[in-house]
Amino acid sequence: MRTLIAVETVFFKTPDQEIWTTGQNDYTFWKRYLHFFDEILVVSRVKTVEEKDDNWIKASGPNVTFVELPFYQGPRQYLQKDKIIKDIIKENIVKADAYILRVPGRIASLCWFEIRRRKLPYFLEVCGDPWESLRRGNVKSIVRPIARVLSYWRLKSQCINAEATSYVTNYALQKRYPPNPLKPTFSISDVVLNESVAINYIDRKYKYSKERVVKIINAGTMNTFYKGHETQLEALKHLIKKGYNVKLFFAGDGKLRGHFERKVKKMSLEKNVVFLGMISGSDQLQREFNKYDLFILPSYVEGMPRVLIEAMAVSLPCIASDVGGIPEILNAKCLVKPRNPVMLADKIIEIITDDEKMENYSKENFLKSTEYSKSTLDAKRTSFYSLVKKQIKLYILQ
Structure with missing residues (x-):
């Protein structure tokens, strides 16, 4: 057939x-x-x-x-x-x-x-x-x-x-x-999760301190605005103003990358933002996720985002927008309204400064990912x- x-x-x-x-x-x-x-x-x-x-x-x-x-x-x-x-x-x-x-x-x-x-x-x-x-x-x-x-x-x-x-x-x-x-x-x-990755919980040994650089990653296409890149940059600006030592990494590429790079420069965030470029394949992306403390996906629209489940599968604590199918998989306490950088920044602060929450969400996300x-x-x-x-x-x- x-x-x-x-x-x-x-x-x-x-x-x-x-x-x-x-x-x-x-x-x-x-x-x-x-x-x-x-x-x-x-x-x-x-x-x-x-x-x-x-x-x-x-x-x-x-x-x-x-x-x-x-x-x-x-x-x-x-x-x-x-x-x-x-x-x-x-x-x-x-x-x-x-x-x-x-x-x-x-x-x-x-x-x-x-x-x-x-x-x-x-x-x-x-x-x-x-x-x-x-x-x-x-x-x-x-x-x-x-x-x-x-x-x-x-x-x-x-x-x-x-x-x-x-x-x-x-x-x-x-x-x-x-x-x-x-x-x-x-x-x-x-x-499609790589089961050799998804069935092995990763203990991240996270412990917050003011001296530690908290590494936050987002992954998504840069061909549209609705993945929330600009919201993330605005939230990062709020975090830095409040004295938090954070660095944001963007995985992905697309026709709007130049626009986002110019916005980073305009906001004087060059030292706090890294563009990783395209990372091909779920296995490679999941290995990249292991280097970070928190995954964020403040999209304006989603169906059921593959990349969020891939991040959860390697036990990353996650924050995402309350849109599409995301509430079906992520704890309601980790959801934010789309296009709201202040709310996103506050949620990041709430989670990264609480070692217990980081550990609990890490385990919870991993267990949820096994359903996929x-x-x-x-x-x-x-x-x-x-x-x-x-x-x-x-x-x-x-």
């Missing part, structure tokens, strides 16, 4: 025809589908490059074929290539037996339009919330307000008409984008993908 999967990830193609990713959707990710389907067709943007970056991970491999859409960034470039993209999708829709759309996203929606036009069954993996991600201040675009409304209603329609739907949250996304009550629904996180072990999630995925396979076989026989 050949299954088409639509994703928003941008991939990179080198002259040897291999395809690479900066971290998401590598070949290991595709293997979760290949356990159930003979071949997968990945519909996504692919950018041709002369050579690969050392931090990229291989995305291509046996039984994975990429339907290469031309690379674009933003509405203007998309409109210039709209017809080519739609023609490629139309040509390749007929090559698949089953359709799994990872939503929200423009590419998944273009596939959805063609699938619906042909009255074919489809299945969803709901990974985010466009109503929140396209809120004012998160994306700077003249078409943002229209895109927000259209994306919201489109995702609601996609969910209600899907043959089965899998959400990365237990209830947050389901509440805003309800599934068809007569169709099967699943709650399956996208996180590979074996646990694989069992849930088996139920979902087995259902997809069974329903498609019945549809073909009709």
